[in-house]
Amino acid sequence: MYSEKARELIRELPNRGSLAGATHTARAENPICGDITHLYLKLHQDVVVDSRFETYGCPAAIAASAAVTQMCRNRRIRECREITTESILEYLGGLPSHKLHAADLAVDALRKALRSNGP
Amino acid sequence: MRRVYLDNNATTRVDPLVLEAMSPHFLQDFGNASSIHEFGQQAREAVETARQAVADLIGSLPKEIVFTSGGTESDNTAIRGIAASHADKGCHLITTTIEHPAVLRTMEQLEEEGLQVTYLPVDRQGLIRLDDLHAAVREDTILISIMHANNETGAIQDLRAVGGFAREKGILFHTDAVQSAGKISLDVNDLEVDLLSLSAHKIHGPKGVGALYIRHGVEMQSLLLGGSHERGRRGGTENVPGIVGLGKAAALAREGLADFELRVRSLRDRLETGLLERIPQARINGSTLRRMPHTTNLSFRGVEGEALLISLDLQGIAVSTGAACSSGSLEPSHVLKAMGFENRRVESALRLSLSRMTTDEEITTALDVLPRTIRRMRELSPLYRESRHRVQREGQRAHS
Numbered sequence: 001m002y003s004e005k006a007r008e009l010i011r012e013l014p015n016r017g018s019l020a021g022a023t024h025t026a027r028a029e030n031p032i033c034g035d036i037t038h039l040y041l042k043l044h045q046d047v048v049v050d051s052r053f054e055t056y057g058c059p060a061a062i063a064a065s066a067a068v069t070q071m072c073r074n075r076r077i078r079e080c081r082e083i084t085t086e087s088i089l090e091y092l093g094g095l096p097s098h099k100l101h102a103a104d105l106a107v108d109a110l111r112k113a114l115r116s117n118g119p
Numbered sequence: 120m121r122r123v124y125l126d127n128n129a130t131t132r133v134d135p136l137v138l139e140a141m142s143p144h145f146l147q148d149f150g151n152a153s154s155i156h157e158f159g160q161q162a163r164e165a166v167e168t169a170r171q172a173v174a175d176l177i178g179s180l181p182k183e184i185v186f187t188s189g190g191t192e193s194d195n196t197a198i199r200g201i202a203a204s205h206a207d208k209g210c211h212l213i214t215t216t217i218e219h220p221a222v223l224r225t226m227e228q229l230e231e232e233g234l235q236v237t238y239l240p241v242d243r244q245g246l247i248r249l250d251d252l253h254a255a256v257r258e259d260t261i262l263i264s265i266m267h268a269n270n271e272t273g274a275i276q277d278l279r280a281v282g283g284f285a286r287e288k289g290i291l292f293h294t295d296a297v298q299s300a301g302k303i304s305l306d307v308n309d310l311e312v313d314l315l316s317l318s319a320h321k322i323h324g325p326k327g328v329g330a331l332y333i334r335h336g337v338e339m340q341s342l343l344l345g346g347s348h349e350r351g352r353r354g355g356t357e358n359v360p361g362i363v364g365l366g367k368a369a370a371l372a373r374e375g376l377a378d379f380e381l382r383v384r385s386l387r388d389r390l391e392t393g394l395l396e397r398i399p400q401a402r403i404n405g406s407t408l409r410r411m412p413h414t415t416n417l418s419f420r421g422v423e424g425e426a427l428l429i430s431l432d433l434q435g436i437a438v439s440t441g442a443a444c445s446s447g448s449l450e451p452s453h454v455l456k457a458m459g460f461e462n463r464r465v466e467s468a469l470r471l472s473l474s475r476m477t478t479d480e481e482i483t484t485a486l487d488v489l490p491r492t493i494r495r496m497r498e499l500s501p502l503y504r505e506s507r508h509r510v511q512r513e514g515q516r517a518h519s
Contacts (some may be wrong), residue, residue, distance in 0.1 A: 017498065034463070054500065055505070058425045059426045
């Protein structure tokens with residue numbers, strides 16, 4: 001049901017928790033299924049030097065949030081803006097067809113965080 | 120990794136004695152139970168032995184047992200069969216909002232065909248109120264179908280009261296006893312039930328076989344048309360290995376009823392009490408007084424059930440949830456919703472169901488892994504953090 005990569009992220013939960021010193025943060029929520037993601041980014045100049053997440057939601061939402069924290073790390077803002085639902089799905093090796101919206105939530109959180117002005 | 124199976128309301132491991140009983144009927148005694156040669160007669164004898172065992176389990180006569188492909192077919196047959204055979208007497212049926220989909224979907228289809236159905240609500244314990252049943256009955260009511268034990272919460276309905284009332288009103292009474300038959304003592308005469316569904320794979324028998332008890336004298340149409348198998352009540356060559364497996368499972372379940380009540384209840388209670396002691400903000404969903412001895416349904420605030428299920432699965436522990444997030448929307452358990460719980464409580468629900476094969480070691484492992492996993496997931500959960508802050512603020516306000 002879940003790819004090996006998604007299962008690994010759910011098991012390990014890399015980059016979990018809040019981030020002291022975050023320069024950019026965002027809260028994104030899927031109002032229908034109720035999943036909530038908090039994304040914390042620390043930028044130095046225009047590079048994401050640290051990234052953390054907190055998520056309440058289904059396994060796909062957790063895996064997608066963890067994925068986006070890994071994908072944006074050490075990337076420039078311009079490159080982070082290029083992260084899409086599709087690239088998250090590719091990173092994860094896919095999600096169950098009825099769970100694709102979880103990647104949308106992660107992208108939403110990332111874009112909001114990049115637009116934000118600090119925690 | 121030590122694997123722990125706590126999803127026995129979904130299905131159970133086949134008992135090796137059941138497998139042993141079934142085995143000769145694949146390669147050696149493989150006859151068609153309708154054939155008159157010796158192969159066939161051996162198969163017939165095996166089927167009738169199984170029929171006796173199932174009858175003994177529920178206190179019926181063997182001729183009142185019809186073998187089916189499982190609980191779903193039994194439910195469909197009972198409801199559709201009565202609706203079709205008693206159309207001249209009425210077109211109203213009564214059931215509950217917490218039935219298994221095998222009952223609910225059948226009722227909904229009958230509504231589309233023009234029949235009328237009343238769905239009785241349940242309280243926060245997951246139990247119907249008899250007053251609601253009394254009020255729902257009409258002159259044209261032909262069937263009451265109320266499950267015995269709920270698959271998600273284990274709540275047990277007061278079937279004796281329902282059966283007595285139905286008999287008094289002259290209305291036929293069906294119960295889906297898939298989750299209770301073979302686990303707690305039940306007698307169709309004591310409960311005054313007219314039709315009862317049961318399944319093999321919930322009691323360490325094989326999948327794909329079940330039975331429908333039809334009280335002698337109750338007229339009903341067959342769902343499956345074909346030969347005159349099962350006294351003309353269910354067409355189709357009998358699944359002899361499966362039926363033998365069901366018979367053996369029923370016999371073993373009957374022998375083990377007292378053990379189930381004592382030992383499995385004690386394991387379930389140890390698990391439940393241990394989890395409540397170790398995990399703050401955990402709540403039991405449903406009745407603890409009228410409940411199956413092997414089931415507990417708990418909500419853990421701030422943790423999403425499916426995420427918890429997968430995290431536990433990755434550590435070798437199999438459980439079940441009360442809701443599934445699907446295609447961007449939440450599909451909450453219709454049972455917990457019907458009990459009046461809000462979405463967050465429903466989506467954080469976990470069902471743990473034991474069997475007579477559950478070991479003390481499995482419970483010990485679960486008591487070690489579950490609290491640790493829930494603590495870790497709560498550290499990740501903005502919802503739990505927010506709710507904890509709210510509780511702290513309320514506590515401070517109360518002190519000041």
